[in-house]
Amino acid sequence: MNKIVAMTAYMRPHYLKQTLDALSSCVGINNYHLVISVDPAQDPVIRESIRDIVLRIGFCKCTRLFNQRKMGLNINTLTAIAEGFRFSDFVVYVEEDVLLGPDALAYFDYCGNKFQADKSVFSITAVFNKRCIQDEEYLKIDRQKWFTPWGVGLWLDRWHEIGPKESWGKIGKMSWDAYVNRNIRRDRHEIYPLLSRGKNIGVIGEHTPSQEFYNKYFLIQSWSGNDRWRNDAAKRSIEWGAL
Numbered sequence: 001m002n003k004i005v006a007m008t009a010y011m012r013p014h015y016l017k018q019t020l021d022a023l024s025s026c027v028g029i030n031n032y033h034l035v036i037s038v039d040p041a042q043d044p045v046i047r048e049s050i051r052d053i054v055l056r057i058g059f060c061k062c063t064r065l066f067n068q069r070k071m072g073l074n075i076n077t078l079t080a081i082a083e084g085f086r087f088s089d090f091v092v093y094v095e096e097d098v099l100l101g102p103d104a105l106a107y108f109d110y111c112g113n114k115f116q117a118d119k120s121v122f123s124i125t126a127v128f129n130k131r132c133i134q135d136e137e138y139l140k141i142d143r144q145k146w147f148t149p150w151g152v153g154l155w156l157d158r159w160h161e162i163g164p165k166e167s168w169g170k171i172g173k174m175s176w177d178a179y180v181n182r183n184i185r186r187d188r189h190e191i192y193p194l195l196s197r198g199k200n201i202g203v204i205g206e207h208t209p210s211q212e213f214y215n216k217y218f219l220i221q222s223w224s225g226n227d228r229w230r231n232d233a234a235k236r237s238i239e240w241g242a243l
Contacts, residue, residue, distance in 0.1 A: 003032045003109070006084035006093045008076050011041035013049040015097040015201060022099040022225065024059040027106055027237040033087055037065040037080035039072070074176040078168055081154065089156035090116070097202030098150045100126060101224030102233030104197035106240040108153045111141065111191050114243075122158055122188035126151030126198030131221035138229065139239055143189040149177035151198030152190075196223035 005023065009016050023029060036054055041047040054064055063083065071079060077093070084091035090112045094100060104126050115121040125148035132138065161184050163170075171179045199220040224233065 002088040003028075003105075004084040004088040004091045005032050005034050005105075006080040006091050007034065007036040007096065008039070008073070008080050009036060009050055009054065009096040010039040010070075010073070010076070011043070011046055011050070012096055012202075013046060013053055016050060016053055018201060019094065019096055019099055020053065020057065022101075023094070025102050026100055026104055027102055027234055028109075029060050029105060031060075032105065033061045033063065035063045035065070035080060035084045035087070037067065037076050037083065039067050039070045039076050042070075074171050074179075075168060077176050078162070078165070081159065082165065085156050085159060090153065091156075091159075092151070092153050093149070094151050094198075095149070095202075097200060098126075099199045099201060099225055100151055101197045101199075102230055103224050103236040103240065104151065106237035107193060107197045110240040110243060112153050112155070115191060116155060120188055121191055122185045123147055124153035124191045125149075126153075126193070126196065127200065127220065128192045128194065128196040129218070129220050130194075132195040133222070138195040138224070138236060139243065140194045141191055142194065143191050145185075145187065146190055147177060147181035147185050148190060148192070149180075150200045158184075195229065196220050199223050199225060 034057065038050060038054055041050060051066065065079070065083065067076065081091055081093050084093070092105070092108050107126065108124060111124045115124070121143065127148050127150045162180065200218045202218070224230070224236070
């Protein structure tokens with residue numbers, strides 16, 4: 001089975017570059033196929049900057065989708081994920097402002113296999129914003145009834161529940177992740193790591209009205225991309241596989 005990461009990008013090249021740099025440092029990324037769908041920024045300078053960054057991706061196989069017109073966050077996201085599912089029945093999705101920790105793909109591999117047949121689980125998230133203090137917690141996971149989109153693993157059978165492309169307009173003005181959480185997930189869980197494997201850096205964005213809002217809801221206290229955890233990423237990746 002192919003290993004797929006799907007991404008979206010729009011108008012924040014400074015975030016996109018950081019996200020791609022983090023992804024390129026993930027253990028095992030050379031075994032992945034990256035699908036990235038790009039909405040055209042209105043500013044031609046920004047648009048060309050993003051296009052140049054995307055064209056320079058060389059750390060793994062890459063399918064690039066440059067949209068001729070702006071689809072908007074919802075449709076662009078669903079397009080990227082749907083394109084990923086053309087190659088695999090499990091897709092990891094990240095936005096242009098989400099950094100994955102160096103052992104994040106190993107975490108997704110482990111959870112994707114472990115919970116594929118568990119129909120009480122809807123998705124896997126990389127993000128957990130509580131502080132992880134004890135080293136022995138770095139391979140522990142838990143579950144909660146929620147859907148977190150900032151680095152998320154999805155299975156094809158659950159994805160099908162959102163409906164065909166022709167029906168995506170029913171989401172309306174609601175953000176795609178809120179729609180999935182309220183209308184698709186139902187009573188199912190997401191799996192999350194006690195040590196976050198992702199970090200949202202989007203202080204500037206459509207859904208982040210202030211630094212205070214970001215600090216309250218988005219700030220990650222400790223994650224596997226911090227200096228304390230980064231050096232052991234290869235070891236942890238092996239340990240995920242041995243669980």
